[in-house]
Amino acid sequence: MEPPLKRLDTATLDALSEEAQLSPRLRSNRNLHEELSDPVQRLAIAMEPDTLVVPHRHPHTWELLYPLRGRFVVLHFDEAGTVTERTVLGEECAVLENPAGAWHAVLSLDSGGVIFEVKRGPYLPLAQADQAAWGAGRSAAELNAWYAVAQVGERLV
Numbered sequence: 001m002e003p004p005l006k007r008l009d010t011a012t013l014d015a016l017s018e019e020a021q022l023s024p025r026l027r028s029n030r031n032l033h034e035e036l037s038d039p040v041q042r043l044a045i046a047m048e049p050d051t052l053v054v055p056h057r058h059p060h061t062w063e064l065l066y067p068l069r070g071r072f073v074v075l076h077f078d079e080a081g082t083v084t085e086r087t088v089l090g091e092e093c094a095v096l097e098n099p100a101g102a103w104h105a106v107l108s109l110d111s112g113g114v115i116f117e118v119k120r121g122p123y124l125p126l127a128q129a130d131q132a133a134w135g136a137g138r139s140a141a142e143l144n145a146w147y148a149v150a151q152v153g154e155r156l157v
Helices: 010-022 140-149
Strands: 027-031 040-047 063-069 072-077 083-089 096-098 103-108 113-120
Touching (some): 063 072
Antiparallel strands (some): 063 096, 072 083
8 A cells, every 4th residue: 555645735734824823933833754753854834924943053964945835034154143145035046955054044024934844854953052152042023133134244243
């Protein structure tokens, strides 16, 4: 017997967006991989504009991002927190792959936004060392307001 097809249809994306809007984190995900230990993690993440994605890195894996609905600012930083790249997925770019170890953050620009993420497994929670110290202790409102306007060469002060 063949395994069942896995789909992210319109109804699923609608439900995922609604879950995110009702979630305290303003985010919700739907995994296509079966287990957190799977060698390839594949998931749709509904993100509302006020959700907080702290600047972070994944030292063990690249990360592929594809906007299914809406637009997303993806910022890349150097070790000191200076913006080295700014990309708007769903507007100027269709797919972005972050290299392993790259400091980055994501901001949803649109309510109902859903981004698809693929990265090497197994799933590993972010270690403290992989969350940028220069972003720690800041509110979602402060970080997101800066993400929305930050340009290459700028640094959060």
